[in-house]
Amino acid sequence: MALLVMKFGGTSVADIKCIKNVAAHVKREADAGNHCAVVVSAMSGQTNRLVEWVNEASPDYDEREYDTIVSSGEQVTSGLLALALQAVGVKARSWQGWQIPIQTSEAHGSARISNINGDNLRSAMESGQVAVIAGFQGVTGQGRISTLGRGGSDTSAVALAAAIGADRCDIYTDVDGVYTTDPRIVKKATRLDKISYEEMLEMASQGAKVLQTRSVEMGMKHNVRLLVRSSFDDPKASPAAGTGRQSEVGTLVCNEDEIMEKHVVNGITCNRDEAKIMLTNVADKPGVAGKVFGSLADAGVNVDMIVQNLSEDGKYTDIAFTVPASEYDKAMNVLETSKEVLGYKSLRGSKDVVKISAIGVGMRSHAGVAAQMFAAMAQKGINIQAITTSEIKISVLIDPAYSELAVRTLHTLFGLDEE
């Protein structure tokens, strides 16, 4: 018997047929004796429709009313799933954020959960009733409905799992787990049985589509084990929690300690949302870099990789760095208008770059990973334009023409190809 939180996103509850399929997944777990809380998103399309109405009614809208309106989507799904469960003989009831209650901050539209009283929920669940919870929403201290921001249903699920001390939080989505790399690039990509929270966070470019970063952070903080799995798997063929190997159905995101067999590298990611910017002949004296990056920070530009050449004459140097492609124009604009203050000679930039990363907690105890990586790339004739490293990640900036080749090369190099 497990205490289980199950979360289903918008595409998993897109229509009544989908909702009945979700009910079948829940029934499998309930029939196996598990105590279940199910967190649901709005039926896909509904939230967009509601947001359109809000914009039509008042382009400059009051976030409190936005939340009242938009949260209705999850309210509807929670009721419909409770009904679909009852129809297949599973005791169930819906819970809105204010009924539990899920207390949040007053930051409407992107509220943070401050407290969840899981008592009522737990006692309902322990009586054998499935709790169907409207995701994405809570209630403020003022008694107004709040929402957690887009993708907030993942956060609701993980926060609830923490509050009720769930054994696992299953995130049902449209993919069946986390892969070593994008299977569209590398056919031999393999699904990971387990991945640590830290690795999952670093795999953001892949991970963001599977799991909201915020929910992974929350899982890490409260030690909630997350199982990423597909809602389109046959509900009856999947093993219920506690009755089979979870690795058969998805990827478990968990604490590093729980992962017995560690690869040095667990994943290769390719991020195309990158742009590089270079300033030449910048004065090589203290405070200059501070001025450059300070002006970008003031404009809200997120700078990622930074490369500063050693100056030959001790007077001038070049500074290169990357920003998200979406912030490129803003960054260039800031630098152009500050040319005199910053005192560089020329400003150049390009969106024609990609960032390839190798990620793995095994790197911590394994020397020479970077050297291996650079050598393999050099052997394929791939030029590295910039490098950054963290404790569990090595990233390189390269020409986009080589991106697939680079991903495949590293995937093979680190032993991730499916046998």
Add this chain to the structure above:
Amino acid sequence: MALLVMKFGGTSVADIKCIKNVAAHVKREADAGNHCAVVVSAMSGQTNRLVEWVNEASPDYDEREYDTIVSSGEQVTSGLLALALQAVGVKARSWQGWQIPIQTSEAHGSARISNINGDNLRSAMESGQVAVIAGFQGVTGQGRISTLGRGGSDTSAVALAAAIGADRCDIYTDVDGVYTTDPRIVKKATRLDKISYEEMLEMASQGAKVLQTRSVEMGMKHNVRLLVRSSFDDPKASPAAGTGRQSEVGTLVCNEDEIMEKHVVNGITCNRDEAKIMLTNVADKPGVAGKVFGSLADAGVNVDMIVQNLSEDGKYTDIAFTVPASEYDKAMNVLETSKEVLGYKSLRGSKDVVKISAIGVGMRSHAGVAAQMFAAMAQKGINIQAITTSEIKISVLIDPAYSELAVRTLHTLFGLDEE
């Protein structure tokens, strides 16, 4: 300065354009210094869509989940109207049933309001903020969302008006008031300035389309003055409450005492939802009528007009009565299967009848109204099949072929034709 409740139905808030029109009506009242609470229904079509989903999810549904799902329609409208008001510079916020709270019984799907705490609402309104209230919904003692049944937004509005001691409750609808009779039948039909609660209730066949019977009863009980008016009138051209004659914009449903100039008859109605049933040669002895109407009552059939002939021989008699056309088949079925017990000779029936009624509180103090009515109809060759009277109503059953003629004749007879 008036304390005003305004209620807008589904067709008045059908889309964002309509909602902005509603905002213009509310702005007019708020700008004139009135303190406003606005009760809204779901956007027309939304409730039906939600009900369809409920039926698809579980034909044999749990009323508590039905209420959770269906109440979301009003939740959305309340938020949208609050936004539309803010957009035209009117301070406003939305209120859900559970936020006020509007306490109801546990009878989900057709709950009755047990208590409204108007304190929070009043203090918000007195601070100059318009309170936009999701109609049709409340909250049970268990903290679950309840709904008041179809048309319940009228009831919400009147109950709120009573709870906050409103000076008037304006019911905005798609007609501009209550008429002396159906203007489609009688071109000279006139809009009534005022009508008493009792008359409004008797004019159910017309009234049901304009005002829910339950809300009129509640208005009468709590002495809430109701103004029936059109949401499609030009919002700016209408006088605000306290600044003009309300008779210019609609019909006031109020206490009889408030009506100075009383007509003997105020309205002529024509109800086509009638069927007549006749039992011949029923034993003329005590208890027989009790058996007949008892068996119908047990089956939930509402019997209206009853005519029992005097028997010629003291042994047998005929009993005739009317039932709503929709209950005709059920009634015939009950009587057929009980033939032996009831002991009649033949059973006949027909849906080919209409009921014409003359309604007016003036009848109480005015003798001879019935005689006048029968004479006028006889003069036009209209045969009367049955008669019932109440203190303020005289109804006759006639052949449908004569219905327009009868209505026009009585409309002229009682001086209701427009000059």
